[in-house]
Amino acid sequence: MDQSFLVMLSNLLHxxxxxxxxxxxxxxxxxxxxxxxSSLLHSSSIAPLLFFTIASVLSYVSSxxxxxxxxxxxxxxxxxTNNNPNTTTTNNASSDYSVSAFRALSTEHIxxxxxxxxxxxxxxxxGLSYPVFTTVVDKLKPHIALSNLSLPSDYAVAMVLSRLxxxxxxxxxxxxxxLDPYLVSKITNMVTRLLATKLYPEFIKIPVGRRRLLETTxxxxxxxxxxxxxxxxxxxxxxxxxxxxxxxxxxxYRCRYGYPSLLLQxxxxxxxxxxxxxxxAPGGTxxxxxxxxxxxxxxxxxxxxxxxxxxxxxxxxxxPYVVGDWCFPLLPFLLTPFSPSGMGTPxxxxxxxxxxxxxxxxxEAIALLKGRWKILQDLNTGVHHAPQTIVxxxxxxxxxxxxxxxxxxxxxxxDESGPxxxxxxxxxxxxxxxxxxxxxxxxxxxxxxxxx
Numbered sequence: 001m002d003q004s005f006l007v008m009l010s011n012l013l014h015x016x017x018x019x020x021x022x023x024x025x026x027x028x029x030x031x032x033x034x035x036x037x038s039s040l041l042h043s044s045s046i047a048p049l050l051f052f053t054i055a056s057v058l059s060y061v062s063s064x065x066x067x068x069x070x071x072x073x074x075x076x077x078x079x080x081t082n083n084n085p086n087t088t089t090t091n092n093a094s095s096d097y098s099v100s101a102f103r104a105l106s107t108e109h110i111x112x113x114x115x116x117x118x119x120x121x122x123x124x125x126x127g128l129s130y131p132v133f134t135t136v137v138d139k140l141k142p143h144i145a146l147s148n149l150s151l152p153s154d155y156a157v158a159m160v161l162s163r164l165x166x167x168x169x170x171x172x173x174x175x176x177x178x179l180d181p182y183l184v185s186k187i188t189n190m191v192t193r194l195l196a197t198k199l200y201p202e203f204i205k206i207p208v209g210r211r212r213l214l215e216t217t218x219x220x221x222x223x224x225x226x227x228x229x230x231x232x233x234x235x236x237x238x239x240x241x242x243x244x245x246x247x248x249x250x251x252x253y254r255c256r257y258g259y260p261s262l263l264l265q266x267x268x269x270x271x272x273x274x275x276x277x278x279x280x281a282p283g284g285t286x287x288x289x290x291x292x293x294x295x296x297x298x299x300x301x302x303x304x305x306x307x308x309x310x311x312x313x314x315x316x317x318x319x320p321y322v323v324g325d326w327c328f329p330l331l332p333f334l335l336t337p338f339s340p341s342g343m344g345t346p347x348x349x350x351x352x353x354x355x356x357x358x359x360x361x362x363x364e365a366i367a368l369l370k371g372r373w374k375i376l377q378d379l380n381t382g383v384h385h386a387p388q389t390i391v392x393x394x395x396x397x398x399x400x401x402x403x404x405x406x407x408x409x410x411x412x413x414x415d416e417s418g419p420x421x422x423x424x425x426x427x428x429x430x431x432x433x434x435x436x437x438x439x440x441x442x443x444x445x446x447x448x449x450x451x452x
Contacts, residue, residue: 123406125158126161126162126165127161127162127164127372127373128165128396128399128403129403132399132400132403133161135399136399137153139199139202140153140191140194143198144190144191144194149190156191159177159184159187160187160188160191163184163188163375164374164393164396165373165374165375167374167375167378167380168375169380170188171184185381188381188389189385192385192388192389192391192392193388195388195395196387196391196395197388203398203399204277206275206296207230207231207269208307210309216231217230219269219271220358223270224355224357224358225354226354226355226358226445227311229320229323230269230320231322231362232268232324232358232361233266233268233324233334234265234324234366235264235265235266235290235327236266236366236413237256237257237261237264238263238279238376238386239376239377239379240262240379240386241380242260243383252282253282253283254283254284255283256418262281262282262283262383262386263279263281263282263283263290264277264279264366264394265280265287265294266365266394268361269361272362272364272401273398273402274394274397277391278296281293287327287328287418288328288421289421291329300334313441313444314444315440318437318441319333321334321335321437322334323336323359324336324359325356326418326420327419327420329421329424329431330431330438331431332430332434335437336355336438337352338438339352340420346446347443348439350442350449351438351446365397366413367410367411367412368408369393369394369397369411370411370413371408371410372407372408373393373397376390
C-alpha cells in the first residue's frame with residue numbers, strides 16, 4: 001500500500017476521532033501501520049460505514065493514478081496479441097508516440113546529438129536526415145494547415161515517412177501512434193498527394209535550362225563517350241498487395257514477373273535524379289505502350305520540349321536524347337541498342353555497350369528508390385491511391401539525391417527480357433531518322449575510340 005495514502009488515511013481517522021471518540025482504537029492501529037503496513041490486515045477494529053466508503057474511494061484513486069515519471073520518447077513499443085487474432089494491445093503507445101514525445105525528440109533531444117548521429121537516427125526512423133525532413137515539413141506545412149488537421153504538420157509528415165520508409169500498413173502505424181487506422185490512411189493520402197502535386201514541379205523537371213542540360217550531357221559523355229545524351233529511361237513494376245480483379249489469368253495488373261503491379265516509368269540523369277515520372281498503366285502493359293501513352297512522349301513528338309543544344313555529327317543534327325533498352329521504340333530522341341544479343345558489327349556492338357552503360361544510371365536509380373522507400377516493394381495502399389504514393393516516393397528520392405543522402409542497400413530487380421516493339425505507322429519517319437542517327441553515333445564512336 002502507498003505510504004502517502006496511509007498518511008492520508010491516518011489524518012482522516014484523527015479527524016473522525018474528534019467527532020466520534022469510540023474509534024480511537026482503530027486510529028491507534030492505523031498509526032502503527034504507517035511503519036508496518038501489513039499490521040492493518042490483522043486489526044479487529046470496525047470503522048463506521050462512512051469511513052470505509054471514503055477509504056474505498058481514496059484507495060481506488062490511489063491505485064489508478066498515473067505514474068509521475070515522464071515518458072521516454074525513445075522507449076520501444078511492446079505489442080502483445082491475445083488469442084483473438086483481431087485484438088491487439090499496445091503498451092506505452094500513448095507515451096512513446098504521443099505528440100509531446102515526438103516534439104521533445106525533434107526539438108530538444110535531437111539537437112543534443114552530434115549531427116552524424118542525429119541524422120543516422122532520423123534516417124532509421126523516417127528514411128532521410130533531419131535537415132531534409134525539416135525541408136519537407138516546411139514545404140508542406142502551408143498546405144497541411146489548410147486541411148484543418150488535428151495533428152501538427154511535423155507529426156503527420158513523420159508518420160507518413162515512417163510508413164513509406166519501412167513499408168508499414170495503416171494498421172501497424174495506427175497501433176504505434178495510438179490513432180485510428182482510417183485516420184492514418186487519410187493522412188497518408190493527404191501527404192502523398194501533396195508531395196505528388198505541390199512538390200513535383202519543383203523537384204522533378206526536364207533539364208531544358210542550358211546550364212543544367214550542359215552539365216548533364218557532359219557527365220554522360222564522360223561516362224559513355226556518346227555526345228548529347230541527357231537521360232536514361234526505364235520502367236519497373238511496383239508490386240500491389242491487392243488489385244480490383246482477383247482472377248490472375250484475366251488481371252491486367254499482372255506483370256511479366258507474375259505478380260500484380262502498377263508500371264512506373266522514370267527518366268534519370270547522371271546523378272540518378274528523376275527528371276520525368278509516369279505511372280499510368282497496370283503492370284501487364286508493355287514498356288513501349290506505356291511510353292507512347294505518357295505525357296513525355298507527346299511533348300517530345302509534338303516539339304513542345306525544345307532543347308537548344310544541337311551538335312553536328314557526320315552530316316546529322318543531333319539534339320539531346322535519352323537512351324533505353326530494346327523494349328522501347330527507336331526514335332530520334334530515344335535511342336535503343338542495335339541488338340540485344342550482340343550480333344551487330346563491331347561499331348554497333350561498341351555503341352550498344354556504351355548505351356547500356358549510360359542506361360545503368362536509371363537502373364541504379366530505381367534500385368535506390370525501392371531500397372530507400374520500402375513500401376514500393378509491396379505497396380499496401382488502395383489501387384486508386386497507389387499512383388500518387390509512387391510519385392511521392394520519387395519526389396522524396398530526388399530530395400535525398402539532391403541533398404546527397406547516403407545511399408541505402410540497392411533493391412535487386414529481376415533481369416528483364418522482351419521483344420523489341422513494332423514500328424507504329426505514325427512513327428515511321430521518326431524511326432527512320434532514329435536509325436540514321438544511331439548508326440552515325442556508332443560509327444563516330446568506333447572511329448574515335450579506335451584512333452586512340
